[in-house]
Amino acid sequence: MSATTLQGISVRRRATDRVARGVTLALTLLALVPLFLVLYYLLKEGLGAFSVHFFTTDPTGRFLGDPGGIRSAIVGTAIIVALATAIAVPLGIGVALYLVEYGRRSFFANTVRYFVDVMTGVPSVMFGLFIYIVLVVAHIGGTFAAWKGSVALALLMLPVVARSSEVVLNLVPNALRESALALGAPRWRVIFRVVLPTALPGLMTGSMLAIARAAGETAPLLFTVAFVNGISTDVGQQMNSLPLQIFNDVGQAQDRLVQRAWGAALTLVLMILFVTLIARLVQRRSGLQP
Amino acid sequence: MTNPDAPERVMSEEPTSAPGLAQTPAPAARAAARAPTAPIAKTGRSMTLGGLNAYYGATHAIKDVSLHYPANEVTAMIGPSGCGKSTVLRCLNRMHEEIPGARAEGRVALDDLEIYGDGVDVTSVRRAIGMVFQKPNPFPTMSIFDNVAAGLKLAGIKGAHTKEVVERSLRGAGLWDEVKDRLSQPGMGLSGGQQQRLCIARTIAVAPEVILMDEPCSALDPIATLKIEELILELKRDFTIIIVTHNMQQAARVSDTTAFFYLGELIEHAPTEMLFSTPEHARTEEYVTGKFS
Numbered sequence: 001m002s003a004t005t006l007q008g009i010s011v012r013r014r015a016t017d018r019v020a021r022g023v024t025l026a027l028t029l030l031a032l033v034p035l036f037l038v039l040y041y042l043l044k045e046g047l048g049a050f051s052v053h054f055f056t057t058d059p060t061g062r063f064l065g066d067p068g069g070i071r072s073a074i075v076g077t078a079i080i081v082a083l084a085t086a087i088a089v090p091l092g093i094g095v096a097l098y099l100v101e102y103g104r105r106s107f108f109a110n111t112v113r114y115f116v117d118v119m120t121g122v123p124s125v126m127f128g129l130f131i132y133i134v135l136v137v138a139h140i141g142g143t144f145a146a147w148k149g150s151v152a153l154a155l156l157m158l159p160v161v162a163r164s165s166e167v168v169l170n171l172v173p174n175a176l177r178e179s180a181l182a183l184g185a186p187r188w189r190v191i192f193r194v195v196l197p198t199a200l201p202g203l204m205t206g207s208m209l210a211i212a213r214a215a216g217e218t219a220p221l222l223f224t225v226a227f228v229n230g231i232s233t234d235v236g237q238q239m240n241s242l243p244l245q246i247f248n249d250v251g252q253a254q255d256r257l258v259q260r261a262w263g264a265a266l267t268l269v270l271m272i273l274f275v276t277l278i279a280r281l282v283q284r285r286s287g288l289q290p
Numbered sequence: 291m292t293n294p295d296a297p298e299r300v301m302s303e304e305p306t307s308a309p310g311l312a313q314t315p316a317p318a319a320r321a322a323a324r325a326p327t328a329p330i331a332k333t334g335r336s337m338t339l340g341g342l343n344a345y346y347g348a349t350h351a352i353k354d355v356s357l358h359y360p361a362n363e364v365t366a367m368i369g370p371s372g373c374g375k376s377t378v379l380r381c382l383n384r385m386h387e388e389i390p391g392a393r394a395e396g397r398v399a400l401d402d403l404e405i406y407g408d409g410v411d412v413t414s415v416r417r418a419i420g421m422v423f424q425k426p427n428p429f430p431t432m433s434i435f436d437n438v439a440a441g442l443k444l445a446g447i448k449g450a451h452t453k454e455v456v457e458r459s460l461r462g463a464g465l466w467d468e469v470k471d472r473l474s475q476p477g478m479g480l481s482g483g484q485q486q487r488l489c490i491a492r493t494i495a496v497a498p499e500v501i502l503m504d505e506p507c508s509a510l511d512p513i514a515t516l517k518i519e520e521l522i523l524e525l526k527r528d529f530t531i532i533i534v535t536h537n538m539q540q541a542a543r544v545s546d547t548t549a550f551f552y553l554g555e556l557i558e559h560a561p562t563e564m565l566f567s568t569p570e571h572a573r574t575e576e577y578v579t580g581k582f583s
């Protein structure tokens with residue numbers, strides 16, 4: 001008899017499968033515990049601080065009476081991060097364009113790639129110190145100023161933007177470049193009319209993730225922008241920001257100031273969440289999938 | 291397919307000297323080349339290879355190929371995979387050098403203009419010698435209209451009556467009636483065969499003199515293939531066509547002469563009927579009778 005018999009799954013294999021599933025699930029849940037605790041406390045403590053007053057007034061700095069809200073910190077973070085984006089995104093995309101379209105596998109391009117990777121790993125406090133020494137201590141355009149914080153954040157964002165843009169530009173099919181070149185287009189026109197429009201959604205996603213990362217950084221701002229209470233839109237002056245507001249408030253002896261820190265932290269998380277969500281949406285609309 | 295207009299076109303082309311290839315360091319000449327030139331049906335030009343050698347890094351892919359492609363004829367290049375027929379095609383409009391590490395030596399001429407001459411602007415070469423690729427590749431971010439107009443914009447041809455050129459090119463590619471009501475829709479929404487004809491329209495919008503086709507039907511179904519083949523026979527009135535194909539029936543159907551390549555060498559070039567019925571070389575006969583592929 002050579003008929004094949006189909007056997008049932010053995011008891012032992014069933015048991016092994018169940019154990020393996022159980023262990024991986026348990027580890028996943030364990031990893032999620034800190035995340036949920038952070039979110040839980042953030043919501044519990046932060047939501048209590050939220051009010052119209054909280055968003056529409058500046059910190060007063062008074063020990064007694066009304067401590068004020070975080071308006072200046074929100075405005076300051078928006079301005080500082082916007083300026084940092086304006087510096088880092090064009091530069092980063094420029095670096096990526098060079099690496100993908102011109103440098104390719106040359107020694108110089110590989111060296112640049114290596115240093116971009118190294119820069120990604122540099123702790124943010126280093127960028128703060130670097131700008132502190134180069135721009136603040138050296139008294140270039142005064143001492144502490146918002147634009148110096150933007151430069152420090154831009155340095156932090158640059159490698160992130162460059163690396164993510166390089167990945168996206170590499171996803172643009174070579175056939176598109178070739179067909180544009182075969183029409184008699186110079187390379188720069190191929191880049192501006194075909195490569196960049198095709199890669200645009202991905203480039204935006206990468207830039208937004210860099211923005212989300214930079215928005216929460218404290219250390220680069222600590223040595224460069226300094227902390228003030230009042231609202232300011234002059235990038236040549238000191239400016240308040242959410243990370244520094246949190247940093248300042250959380251060490252105070254008064255409960256209501258600590259609560260303001262929680263409120264500011266929740267605000268910051270919501271802002272970053274918003275940017276990340278937009279990045280996701282843009283990514284989904286893009287035709288290029290990694 | 292004969293065309294009564296063809297001789298007249300040849301004559302009308304005669305007195306105005308055929309345009310040369312722009313030199314890189316002559317911006318004035320390039321600007322002149324960009325002057326309003328609505329691509330009007332014109333005649334193709336011949337191409338000649340003289341002792342062409344092509345390399346990919348250290349690999350010697352094309353070995354001393356000399357070949358003449360007559361004007362307004364369809365020349366097919368056939369041969370087994372890896373025989374170098376596509377490489378030869380890419381040397382004809384200098385696309386070969388876009389591959390890192392690739393280079394070519396020898397003579398490639400458009401009539402008597404040296405394609406690889408010193409200071410020849412490669413973009414002017416590619417404007418004169420258009421190319422259609424194996425996979426239909428419309429620009430994904432552009433509409434049907436913009437895909438055809440892209441040829442003009444990318445080549446920097448300004449002042450041309452874009453609308454007219456787009457319509458004439460789409461008509462020339464036999465696509466106008468199918469897309470005239472949805473020109474603003476994305477080019478990627480068309481079927482494979484339509485996309486390939488869109489790419490042909492994009493190519494002829496730039497008004498080249500030679501059109502290179504790299505297995506243009508290998509990604510298409512039989513009906514779409516038939517349409518492209520009919521189109522090729524129409525296009526040769528106005529353009530010189532050089533087509534690479536792995537389909538011998540296709541070569542037999544569309545081409546006037548056929549060149550057989552094997553291992554980077556040109557084995558035989560003859561009128562198509564002759565090459566398929568009474569080939570001179572044993573290798574050619576083995577290939578066309580299907581003894582190897």
